[in-house]
Amino acid sequence: MSTLVTVLRLPRGPDPNGRGFDPNSPRFVALCPTTISASTETGTDSVEIGEEQRARSALRESFLRTLIAMTNKQVQFHMYERVKVEAKFGASDIDVLNFQVSELQTPIGVQKEALLRCQDVISYSFDL
Amino acid sequence: MDTWRQLKPLEWCKYVNKEVKVTAHEKQQHHGWVFTVDPVSASIVLVTFQEKGGTPTVRVVTGHAVQEVEVLQEGNEETAGRLRVIFTPPGAHTLGPEEVRHRKESLRLWLEKNRIPVEEKGEMLCVANVLTVSAPYGAEDCSSSNEIILARVQSLVESNPDSTPDQPANS
Numbered sequence: 090m091s092t093l094v095t096v097l098r099l100p101r102g103p104d105p106n107g108r109g110f111d112p113n114s115p116r117f118v119a120l121c122p123t124t125i126s127a128s129t130e131t132g133t134d135s136v137e138i139g140e141e142q143r144a145r146s147a148l149r150e151s152f153l154r155t156l157i158a159m160t161n162k163q164v165q166f167h168m169y170e171r172v173k174v175e176a177k178f179g180a181s182d183i184d185v186l187n188f189q190v191s192e193l194q195t196p197i198g199v200q201k202e203a204l205l206r207c208q209d210v211i212s213y214s215f216d217l
Numbered sequence: 218m219d220t221w222r223q224l225k226p227l228e229w230c231k232y233v234n235k236e237v238k239v240t241a242h243e244k245q246q247h248h249g250w251v252f253t254v255d256p257v258s259a260s261i262v263l264v265t266f267q268e269k270g271g272t273p274t275v276r277v278v279t280g281h282a283v284q285e286v287e288v289l290q291e292g293n294e295e296t297a298g299r300l301r302v303i304f305t306p307p308g309a310h311t312l313g314p315e316e317v318r319h320r321k322e323s324l325r326l327w328l329e330k331n332r333i334p335v336e337e338k339g340e341m342l343c344v345a346n347v348l349t350v351s352a353p354y355g356a357e358d359c360s361s362s363n364e365i366i367l368a369r370v371q372s373l374v375e376s377n378p379d380s381t382p383d384q385p386a387n388s
Contacts, residue, residue: 144226148233151253154304155262155275169243185258185279207258207279211241214276217303 156181164190164215166205176203178215221283222259229254232261234292234300239263239278240285247276250292252300259283264300273303312353320354323379331373344370 164178176190179202186207193203238248239261249263252275259280266273292300312320325342328335335344342350348361348370356374361367 141226144230145256148226148253148256152255158304210279211245211282212276212278216274217272
């Protein structure tokens with residue numbers, strides 16, 4: 090599928106306040122964590138919290154380097170229901186909830202620009 | 218199923234630089250060397266080196282899909298180094314602390330020679346209270362809210378005759 094084909098435009102999706110897109114909906118709250126795991130103040134002393142924060146920064150920095158290495162590369166996304174698509178990775182948002190991709194190859198054609206929901210992705214891989 | 222996401226960053230760190238087998242949703246199984254675990258999404262970044270020395274493959278398993286992580290092998294200094302190297306962008310080079318200190322001194326003297334008020338604030342140079350220069354004290358490391366001063370100081374930094382280590386400072 091190397092040439093772009095016009096993709097049949099499906100009817101407009103639910104508006105931002107529809108099910109699943111509303112930040113207060115049970116689905117969003119269940120799937121998209123609003124807080125990240127951390128030690129509580131009362132249980133640990135400040136040295137441990139400092140170490141935890143250092144670990145968190147180091148891990149996050151490495152992950153951001155992974156995202157940088159991924160930009161403009163062909164990435165294969167393995168999603169639920171055994172769906173496998175390939176696209177050129179563009180960018181991610183800060184919470185790693187959405188990926189902006191280009192040239193998304195779908196069974197019904199190649200979509201020039203698309204937004205992938207990370208909750209629908211199980212794993213993704215690319216070659217350096 | 219949620220146990221992976223509930224782990225603390227220090228516990229995630231224990232998996233870094235180890236070869237693991239990750240079982241994910243829909244019976245997906247992946248193995249590779251853990252480069253990092255994203256603290257925000259709990260996604261595991263696995264690297265698989267090709268046997269014949271080709272480009273490594275990177276696979277990321279999203280945090281919400283992780284069911285089980287099993288450690289297969291411990292890594293060592295060599296694997297840690299290999300992982301670090303593949304993600305370093307080309308052209309980046311790290312400066313030792315001596316070299317960073319030398320650059321700071323050289324820049325400070327150059328600015329003072331040009332009658333620019335500069336004071337040291339910890340690791341940063343503070344110029345006239347409106348501009349700061351952080352390590353490694355190049356033109357791109359200047360930050361200020363005043364664009365005119367920023368442009369002036371940046372051109373000064375670039376014209377520092379001592380900006381390369383093997384050039385003697387002008388008297």
